[in-house]
Amino acid sequence: MSFFKKIKDKISGTNEAVAEKFKDGLTKTRDSFTSKVNDLVFRFRVVDEEFFEELEELLLQADVGFETVMELIDLLKEEVQRKNIKNTTGMQSLISEKLVEIYNSGEADTNELNIEEGRLNVILMVGVNGVGKTTTIGKMAARLKKEGKTVMLAAGDTFRAGAIDQLVVWGERTGVVVVRQAEGSDPAAVIFDAVKAAKKRNVDVLICDTAGRLQNKVNLMNELEKVHRVIGREIEGAPHEVLLALDATTGQNALIQAQTFNEVTNVTGIVLTKLDGTAKGGIVLAIRNKLDIPVKFVGLGEGIDDLQPFDPEKYVYGLFANGLEMEETDDHEAETEEDK
Amino acid sequence: MAFEGLAERLQVTMNKITGKGKINEADVKEMMREVRFALIEADVNLKVVKQFVKTVSERSVGQDVMKSLTPGQQVVKIVKDELTNLMGGEQNPIQFARKSPTVIMMVGLQGAGKTTTTGKLATVLRKKHNKKPLLVAADIYRPAAIQQLETLGKQITVPVFSMGTDQSPVEIARKAMEEAEREHHDVVIIDTAGRLHVDEELMQELKDIRELTNPDEVFLVVDAMTGQDAVNVAKSFDDTIGITGVILTKLDGDTRGGAALSIRTVTEKPIKFVGMGEKMDALEPFHPERMASRILGMGDVMSLIEKAQENVDEDKAKELEQKLRTQSFTLDDFLDQMQQVKKMGPLDEILKMMPGANKIKGLDNAKVDESQMGRVEAVIYSMTLAERENPEIINASRKKRIATGSGTSTQEVNRLLKQFEEMKKMVKQMTNMQQKGKKKGRMPGFDAFFK
Numbered sequence: 001m002s003f004f005k006k007i008k009d010k011i012s013g014t015n016e017a018v019a020e021k022f023k024d025g026l027t028k029t030r031d032s033f034t035s036k037v038n039d040l041v042f043r044f045r046v047v048d049e050e051f052f053e054e055l056e057e058l059l060l061q062a063d064v065g066f067e068t069v070m071e072l073i074d075l076l077k078e079e080v081q082r083k084n085i086k087n088t089t090g091m092q093s094l095i096s097e098k099l100v101e102i103y104n105s106g107e108a109d110t111n112e113l114n115i116e117e118g119r120l121n122v123i124l125m126v127g128v129n130g131v132g133k134t135t136t137i138g139k140m141a142a143r144l145k146k147e148g149k150t151v152m153l154a155a156g157d158t159f160r161a162g163a164i165d166q167l168v169v170w171g172e173r174t175g176v177v178v179v180r181q182a183e184g185s186d187p188a189a190v191i192f193d194a195v196k197a198a199k200k201r202n203v204d205v206l207i208c209d210t211a212g213r214l215q216n217k218v219n220l221m222n223e224l225e226k227v228h229r230v231i232g233r234e235i236e237g238a239p240h241e242v243l244l245a246l247d248a249t250t251g252q253n254a255l256i257q258a259q260t261f262n263e264v265t266n267v268t269g270i271v272l273t274k275l276d277g278t279a280k281g282g283i284v285l286a287i288r289n290k291l292d293i294p295v296k297f298v299g300l301g302e303g304i305d306d307l308q309p310f311d312p313e314k315y316v317y318g319l320f321a322n323g324l325e326m327e328e329t330d331d332h333e334a335e336t337e338e339d340k
Numbered sequence: 341m342a343f344e345g346l347a348e349r350l351q352v353t354m355n356k357i358t359g360k361g362k363i364n365e366a367d368v369k370e371m372m373r374e375v376r377f378a379l380i381e382a383d384v385n386l387k388v389v390k391q392f393v394k395t396v397s398e399r400s401v402g403q404d405v406m407k408s409l410t411p412g413q414q415v416v417k418i419v420k421d422e423l424t425n426l427m428g429g430e431q432n433p434i435q436f437a438r439k440s441p442t443v444i445m446m447v448g449l450q451g452a453g454k455t456t457t458t459g460k461l462a463t464v465l466r467k468k469h470n471k472k473p474l475l476v477a478a479d480i481y482r483p484a485a486i487q488q489l490e491t492l493g494k495q496i497t498v499p500v501f502s503m504g505t506d507q508s509p510v511e512i513a514r515k516a517m518e519e520a521e522r523e524h525h526d527v528v529i530i531d532t533a534g535r536l537h538v539d540e541e542l543m544q545e546l547k548d549i550r551e552l553t554n555p556d557e558v559f560l561v562v563d564a565m566t567g568q569d570a571v572n573v574a575k576s577f578d579d580t581i582g583i584t585g586v587i588l589t590k591l592d593g594d595t596r597g598g599a600a601l602s603i604r605t606v607t608e609k610p611i612k613f614v615g616m617g618e619k620m621d622a623l624e625p626f627h628p629e630r631m632a633s634r635i636l637g638m639g640d641v642m643s644l645i646e647k648a649q650e651n652v653d654e655d656k657a658k659e660l661e662q663k664l665r666t667q668s669f670t671l672d673d674f675l676d677q678m679q680q681v682k683k684m685g686p687l688d689e690i691l692k693m694m695p696g697a698n699k700i701k702g703l704d705n706a707k708v709d710e711s712q713m714g715r716v717e718a719v720i721y722s723m724t725l726a727e728r729e730n731p732e733i734i735n736a737s738r739k740k741r742i743a744t745g746s747g748t749s750t751q752e753v754n755r756l757l758k759q760f761e762e763m764k765k766m767v768k769q770m771t772n773m774q775q776k777g778k779k780k781g782r783m784p785g786f787d788a789f790f791k
Contacts, residue, residue, distance in 0.1 A: 061386050063567040066377060129590060130451025130563065138483075159618075161455075161495070162488025169483030183491070214593040247451060251383030251567025253595035274450065277536045279569035302450075302481070 041088045047080055051088065055095070062282035063251050068289050072098055096316045103288050103312040111296045111310050114240045114268065115149070120198050121205045122231055122238040125271075126224060126261050127245035129212030132273035134163060136245050136299055137207050138170030139307035145174055149204040154194030155180040156187045156227065157211040167209055173304060177201075187211065187223065188230045195234045208239070215260035228265045243296065245271045248281030258287045269296035272310065276300045349374040365401060371415050372397045382635045384598035385571045388605045396422050420632050426601060427628035432585065432610035434469075437556045440526040441474075443517075445553070447546055447577060448561035450534030453589035455485065457561050457615055458531040459492035460623035461587075464613075465527055466498065467621075474525035476516040477502035478509040478549070479533035489531055496620050499523075509533070510548045517553060530555070537576030546581050558583045559612070562603060564591045570599035571606045578607045588626070589615035596635050671728040674760060675720045678713060718746035719756050731757055 044051040052073055059069045075098050085091070115121045123140070125133045134157065141151045153171055155178055157163035164180050171178035179194035191208050198206040210227060213220035231238045244267045246254055261267050272281050275298045284295050295310040352374075372393050379389045399418050436442045444461070446454045458475055465471040475493055477500055479485035486502050493500035501516040513530055520528045530549065535542040550558065560574060560583040577583055586603055591614045600611055611626040663669045720728065722745030727734055734742070734757065736750075743750045 057386055060380055061568045063383075063569070066381055128565070128593070130453055132451055135482075160488070161491035162484040162486075165484035165487040166482070173483075214590060216594040217592075247563070247565075249449065249563070249567060249569050249573070250565045251570075251595070251599070252381055253383070253565040253593065254567075256594060274536075277449070277569070278538060278572045279567070283567070 041091055044088050047085055047088055047091065051091075052077065059282065062280035063254075064280075064282035065252055065255065065286040068102065068286040071289070072102060075102070099285065100312050100316050103285055103316075111269070111294060113296065115144075115205060116240075117204075120195075120203065120235060120238075121240050122195065122198075122235060123205060123207045123241040123243060124210065124228065124231065124239040124265065125208060125243050125245060126210050126265055126267070127212060128214050128257055129160075131212065131245040131247040131250075132271075132299060133157075133212065133245045134166050134170065134209055135302065136243075136271050136273060136297070136307065137167065137209050138174060139299070139304055140297070141170065141176045141207060142174045142304045143307055144205050145176065150202075151176045152194065152198045152201065152203045152206045153178045154191050154206060154208040156191050156194075156209045158183055158185050158187050158190060159211040163209070163211065177203075188226045191227050192230050192234065195231060195238075199234075215257050221260070221264050224261075225264050241269060242267050243269050243271050244293070245273055246281075246284070246287075248272055248275045249277065249279040250283065252283065254283040255286055255290065258291055258293055262291060262293065267293055269294055271295075271297045271299060271307075273299035276306075349378050367411070368397065368400050368415075371412070372400070375415070375419055378636060379598060379601075382596035382598035382637070383565075383567050383570075383602075384635065385568050385602035385605075388571070388602050391605075392422065392426070392601075416636070416638075420636060420638070423601065423632035423635065424629045427604055427631055428610050432612050432626075434465075434612065435556050435584065436469075436527075441517075441520045442471075442527045442557075443553045443555040444527065444529045445546075445550065445555045445558045446529065446531050446561055447558060447581060447583070448534060449536065449563075449573060450482070452534065452561045452563045453615060454534060454561045455479070455488050455492065455531050456618075457559075457587055457589055457613075457623065458489065458529050459496055459498075459620055460615065461559075461613070462493075462498045462527075462529060463496050463620045464623055465529075466496075471527045472525050473498055473527040473529055474516065474520045474523065475500045476513060476528060476530040478512050478516075478530050480505040480507070480509060480512070481533045485531075485533065492620070499525075509545055510552060513549045513553050528553070537573050537580075543576075543580045550581055555584075557585060559585050559587050560603075560607075560609075561587045561589060562599060564588045564597040564599060564614075565593060565595040566599040568602075570602045574603040574607050578609065583607065583609055585610050585612040587611070587613045587615065587623075592616045592622070596637060597631065598635050600631050601635060669764060671720050671723065671731055671760060672725075674763070675717060675728075678716065682713065715746070715748055715752065716756055719743075719748055719753055722746040731760060 044054070055076075056069055056073055059072065060066070064072075076094065079085075079094060079098070085094075113121075113123070125137055127133050137153060141153060144151050151174075153167055153176055155164040155167045157167070158181065161183070164183060168178050168180065170176075177197075179190065179197050181190045181193070187210065194206060194208065208227070208231070210224060211220075213224065215221065228239065228242070242265045244258060244261050246257065250257070258267065258270070270284060270287065270293055272284055272295050275281055287293055288295070295312075295315075297307050298310050298315075300306045300308060375396060376389055376393050379392065380386060384392070396415075396419055399422070400415055434442075434444075446458050446461075448454050462473045462475055465473050475489055475498055477486040477489045479489075486505065490500045490502065501512075501519050503512050503515060507515075509532065516528060516530070519525075530553065532546060532549065533542070535546075537543065558581060560577050562570065562574065566573070574583075574586070586600075586607070586609055588597065588600055588611055591597060603609075604611060611631075613623050614626050616622045616624050663673055719742060722742045723734070727738065727742075734753075739750045739753045742753050746753075
């Protein structure tokens, strides 16, 4: 229980509206997932093999992936044995505690963007087709601008029809300059120009869009590597952030995506998009677990403000918020039953 | 991190129980566990998996799997058959209206690939069905979605109907129908905005468009990489709007594509097309059997054979076979064979279709170096006809000449000659083995192309 208190305090301590938005975005996720966890806890009064089996299935359905689920279940079984837990009361908090633990066991535990004052910061956005790279860039530009930074965008997706126009619209919405060339031109050249322009104008942050590409297309991945190299050649230590946009509805392939993009561009963080649907995006746990890449932002809608920093505790809280209330009443019930 | 296919998974289980002679029901249960793992890792929805495993399990216990000498293979076969069955037997063509125009609605989540698929579908309709399609830009929400469709329209020279972003999509659809009538278009494809299946307002909009245009086909466009949530998405779209078919996109990636099975099971609607690439003609009919193999990680032999049939000259192949048998295979034939293989497309893609290719050491992430092939070609071209016929005559000075002529080194010439020798040896072994009814699949002489 103390664990949840901690999270609760943490959330009420932060901006209420943000917490609300996070909760709203995850409502559907939570509704389906937590009601199932509750259901599970109610149906199984006793923690036994069958309980774990059902829990395993629940997690699998959240796209967490086989290995990570197994790891979690093992952790839980160990804990249950150690603490000699017999009934399912209190299991919810134990489950979420372990989920956060798996997530936090990684090295880099920051969701902050690596942005420093007094230099040109370059963010490179990468990912497969249709995950929401351009939309995320639009939202991120708005966010950074609000923080008082000067921002510039580079239309590096010269392949997909309409991609440049799409970024230009976001540029207009946020009042940010977009560096662009004609469709079909060399993306590395566009990015090169953009870096030059950004230096000249002394902007704080340059966000580079790239075309969506499937990670198994060798030529396209080589092209991306070139873009990455060009940035590094112009500015030492750049790009300072390489963000992989990941669609929350994606299944186990997301792990391969993260691995391959990481090999080519050294991914520093993930933006988990479309989390406002019913998909759970559980694969980020596996990615963090295996590749140690943290989630930095989550996309919770199509509005300009619908990009929020990722917080593992809030994320899990979002998943288990209902469970928390239930648990409290459950404790109560247990007591009254004893009274009788 | 590539996931193991079912066959490999079962192999592990089988290794555990070989030597037992007969296997029992518990062993079958163990194998079913592996089936379950394999399907879940392929992103098939868990509930669908459960139902499926139950069916397969019943069939396996009832049948002669337990008596079979190769129970593992038997199970794989049952699983694959069952999967193919579930995926729908026959291919499903587009339903055209009796009275023109045929109306097709494209629906789906954001980023599934609706607009791109709209362009591809128009290409197919025009080229293969001789139709005169009109594309309708009804995505007024996403920035530049209309421009995207207009650009695609220009690329494939198909007209696009748009009214900007100020009119409602329903109104756009209404006007588009009038336009189609006026301009005598026989197919109208409406590209709608991506939306979440839980967004009631936007789902209502789709319902309104459906009511107004009375479409002959409503295609749900789904990303092949979708995970467990595919069932919710497909079910919601089907329940609220009523879909007539599914188009699976981005199948040229390396996802197993278990979503196909999930969607098919919950909606019972046919998967009509698959998107296989970025080009405008990369839309192919759906083949249940191939999809089954893919989900199970068994390689796509059918596509490979089809590709080969399309590109390989049959007479040449027969001639080659004859030469192989009689051991009169020359460097010229080697060159020929290489060129035939090259015609089939990028080598790494071909390799992926080979069953078990992901298991061959070092090949799982093999990046085929096609430039290496060019060098080999150059070396062979720099030889005289006599040398190609009879490589034994190539001595040191000839090697030097060939190396200079092809811009390579004598080492490279040596390597090629050695490879060729090995290949001949291998072929000899293979022909011998074939006579004994044994075969070990390996691509002779192609090792050098893998880094």
